[in-house]
Amino acid sequence: MTSSDLTLPGATGKGTARGERRRPRVMGAGKQLDAGPVTYVVLTVFALVSLAPLVWTAIAASRTDRRLAETPPPVWFGGNLFKNLQAAWDQAGLGTAMFNSTLVAATITVSTVLFSTLAGFAFAKLRFRFSGALLLLTIGTMMIPPQLAVVPLYLWMSDLGWSNQLQTVVLPTLVTAFGTFFMRQYLVQALPTELIEAARVDGASSLRVVWHVVFPAARPAMAVLGLLTFVFAWNDFLWPIIALNQQNPTVQVALNSLGTGYVPDQAVIMAGALLGTLPLLIAFLLFGKQIVGGIMQGAIKG
Numbered sequence: 001m002t003s004s005d006l007t008l009p010g011a012t013g014k015g016t017a018r019g020e021r022r023r024p025r026v027m028g029a030g031k032q033l034d035a036g037p038v039t040y041v042v043l044t045v046f047a048l049v050s051l052a053p054l055v056w057t058a059i060a061a062s063r064t065d066r067r068l069a070e071t072p073p074p075v076w077f078g079g080n081l082f083k084n085l086q087a088a089w090d091q092a093g094l095g096t097a098m099f100n101s102t103l104v105a106a107t108i109t110v111s112t113v114l115f116s117t118l119a120g121f122a123f124a125k126l127r128f129r130f131s132g133a134l135l136l137l138t139i140g141t142m143m144i145p146p147q148l149a150v151v152p153l154y155l156w157m158s159d160l161g162w163s164n165q166l167q168t169v170v171l172p173t174l175v176t177a178f179g180t181f182f183m184r185q186y187l188v189q190a191l192p193t194e195l196i197e198a199a200r201v202d203g204a205s206s207l208r209v210v211w212h213v214v215f216p217a218a219r220p221a222m223a224v225l226g227l228l229t230f231v232f233a234w235n236d237f238l239w240p241i242i243a244l245n246q247q248n249p250t251v252q253v254a255l256n257s258l259g260t261g262y263v264p265d266q267a268v269i270m271a272g273a274l275l276g277t278l279p280l281l282i283a284f285l286l287f288g289k290q291i292v293g294g295i296m297q298g299a300i301k302g
Contacts, residue, residue, distance in 0.1 A: 054277065061085065061271035068266050080267065087265075088258060088272035093246075097254035098279070104166055104250060105233040108173050112229045113222050115175035120183025121214050125196060135184070141177045146238065154242060168243040169250065173233065179225050186221035187214070227287070231280060251276045 062081035063074050088094065122128070123135050153172055162168045191214065199209045215222070237252040244253050255276055258269045 057270050057274050057277070060267060061274045063267055065265045065267045081271070084267050084271035085275060087268050088275060091268065092254040092258050092272055093249070094251065094254055094272070094275055097249045097251045100166060100249065101234055101251040102279070104169050105230050107170050108233040109226050109230045111170075111174040112176055112179050113226045116179030116183045116225060117214065117218050117222055118210065119175065119180040120185075120187050121191070121210065121218070123180070123184040124187040125191060125193060135181075138177045138180055142181075150239070150242060153239075157243060164243070164245050164248055166244075166248070169236075169240050172239065173236075176229070179229065182225055183218060183221055187218055190221070191217045223287075227284070230283065234280060 058081070059074055059077055060068055061084050062078040064078070064080055067074055067078065119138075123131060123138075149172075157163065157168045157171075162171075195213055195217075196209060199213050204212070235252065236250075237256075240250045240253050241256060244250065246253070246257055249257075255269075255272045258264065258272045
């Protein structure tokens, strides 16, 4: 009898006993956990609550002012949507306002993302005197109410001769303290110092390091900051209503004219608000997937 003829009771042909304890399966890195019914209920409730104001705006924009004043209010769409949209477009001059808001928001977004990334990189990875004090000073400016700066800022823009011009709205927000702090916090963890030192050893200049090392590493945070900045610049009302007039308005300034008059038409006002919101929805539908993908990419790398 040879050793090959010896088999344990209950053993298989592969030499493993049936009673042997199997190793637990390890979940793959790309496999997602199954969501329970409670998760779907919670997400559905949050989605409905988030969409409720937008849906109500669309419903009100499709009704007449008289119907909106009745009790109970309408809960479904009417047949006056396109009529009210056309009235809001003509009364507020939204053609010029849309162009101005797009130009202002795009300029502010590009400049804020660029300058905030450069400043955040300097605070995160470069050594220079008083860096900590300057960072605290930058963060401290976020605690100052913007209303306190309205009067001196308006006097400054008047001295420059920029009253009722778009650069009056753009210049004060070319860079923000929040953007600088946001990018600094991201780059501290996402950008290894060794990578910068390796680029320096290879003979890369400061501009080349920023372009080929800093910007690729900061891309997820830059996308998020860009979206937040664009939304803020598009929806900004306080400073544009002071700095601009109805002859050269942004969208929010133009929509303000719809509320004037002895009896404002609420349906037309809602139609104008819907028109002012559509560009933001389109921007998120076009770039939302890339932004969320960038966030997840940065989280995995971190």
